[in-house]
Amino acid sequence: xxxxxxxxxxxxxxxxxxxxxxxxxxxxxxxxxxxxxxxxxxxxxxxxxxxxxxxxxxxxxxxxxxxxxxxxxxxxxxxxxxxxxxxxxxxxxxxxxxxxxxxxxxxxxxxxxxxxxxxxxxxxxxxxxxxxxxxxxxxxxxxxxxxxxxxxxxxxxxxxxxxxxxxxxxxxxxxxxxxxxxxxxxxxxxxxxxxxxxxxxxxxxxxxxxxxxxxxxxxxxxxxxxxxxxxxxxxxxxxxxxxxxxxxxxxxxxxxxxxxxxxxxxxxxxxxxxxxxxxxxxxxxxxxxxxxxxxxxxxxxxxxxxxxxxxxxxxxxxxxxxxxxxxxxxxxxxxxxxxxxxxxxxxxxxxxxxxxxxxxxxxxx
Amino acid sequence: xxxxxxxxxxxxxxxxxxxxxxxxxxxxxxxxxxxxxxxxxxxxxxxxxxxxxxxxxxx
Numbered sequence: 159x160x161x162x163x164x165x166x167x168x169x170x171x172x173x174x175x176x177x178x179x180x181x182x183x184x185x186x187x188x189x190x191x192x193x194x195x196x197x198x199x200x201x202x203x204x205x206x207x208x209x210x211x212x213x214x215x216x217x218x219x220x221x222x223x224x225x226x227x228x229x230x231x232x233x234x235x236x237x238x239x240x241x242x243x244x245x246x247x248x249x250x251x252x253x254x255x256x257x258x259x260x261x262x263x264x265x266x267x268x269x270x271x272x273x274x275x276x277x278x279x280x281x282x283x284x285x286x287x288x289x290x291x292x293x294x295x296x297x298x299x300x301x302x303x304x305x306x307x308x309x310x311x312x313x314x315x316x317x318x319x320x321x322x323x324x325x326x327x328x329x330x331x332x333x334x335x336x337x338x339x340x341x342x343x344x345x346x347x348x349x350x351x352x353x354x355x356x357x358x359x360x361x362x363x364x365x366x367x368x369x370x371x372x373x374x375x376x377x378x379x380x381x382x383x384x385x386x387x388x389x390x391x392x393x394x395x396x397x398x399x400x401x402x403x404x405x406x407x408x409x410x411x412x413x414x415x416x417x418x419x420x421x422x423x424x425x426x427x428x429x430x431x432x433x434x435x436x437x438x439x440x441x442x443x444x445x446x447x448x449x450x451x452x453x454x455x456x457x458x459x460x461x462x463x464x465x466x467x468x469x470x471x472x473x474x475x476x477x478x479x480x481x482x483x484x485x486x487x488x489x490x491x492x493x494x495x496x497x498x499x500x501x502x503x504x505x506x507x508x509x510x511x512x513x514x515x516x517x518x519x520x521x522x523x
Numbered sequence: 524x525x526x527x528x529x530x531x532x533x534x535x536x537x538x539x540x541x542x543x544x545x546x547x548x549x550x551x552x553x554x555x556x557x558x559x560x561x562x563x564x565x566x567x568x569x570x571x572x573x574x575x576x577x578x579x580x581x582x
Contacts, residue, residue, distance in 0.1 A: 220568075298549065362546040385548065
């Protein structure tokens, strides 16, 4: 990693000197954030505390560089890595079948974006690892509380398993279902190696499409994004997307989207929904989400509800309810709190609810 | 696959979008926030520019 950083710094320096000599307008920006939190979890039988990196918006570094290659054509790179230890979506109770328990071990770097882009009046094209065209389409949210809670409910405490009537977490051969497996927001195919094209904005709308590979599977995504200022009615943003992953079991398809409205009074409402046709599981899986909030000055608060159906097993209904609050004392820091409860109903089985409390801070440096 | 839920969302978005007075750039709150940074100041990033890219005030 040290060698990579040195190489990157040398490349940036050389590029700046080279372009500087030819009077090319080149700009490079390095930014980042730290997002750490305290988490307490009660699974109905045991309770414990955890120190985590909040996977809603992980600790990370970003490098963006671009230059005007010719009039009307800008080219550049986007490089972003996350550096997480005790990821909030991975830790779970000690002695959980499959682990990892309270610690995930040494922190690791993870590639988020490593892509080249071309941009002009015709839109934007990207090549490399970055977001698929529909990534985030079920997570559009104007509440100001996303760092505490949003549709991606499994990013916090997703690794915890539900205790059964006997008070166990299952066995190594047959562990009980986790939050992550029961109420995923099914946000399409995330980030992978791809080529992507985004149209320019037309009246607040843009269309995006991507083709790529994830593992050994080919992936195609398309999405329509919207965002607009409605004047006295406030702001509105939304997206609908479709993805298809060609797996060995067949086409894994997801369709869905979200819409979020922020009124000028500070009241806001968010709605999301996805339907997945999972050929490996042999059934359809759904996710529904609703959030209501209020935002005023440095404060934002919200309540949310979501449900995953038929995700871990046919007939499953996994509900969650949350209350979140974010305080922004200075422009570069947020302090947040979250209280959330997860339930799993399965025909012929009984599971305890899981309650999660999280207190943390995201600081941009 | 049942496309109805996505269709309803799209119709609602399109209807409300008809009232839009001006475009707004949506930015996910899950990304590094815009605005100033603790150490990077008002720029919100450590910025390196060639002379040609510097604002006129630097000249």
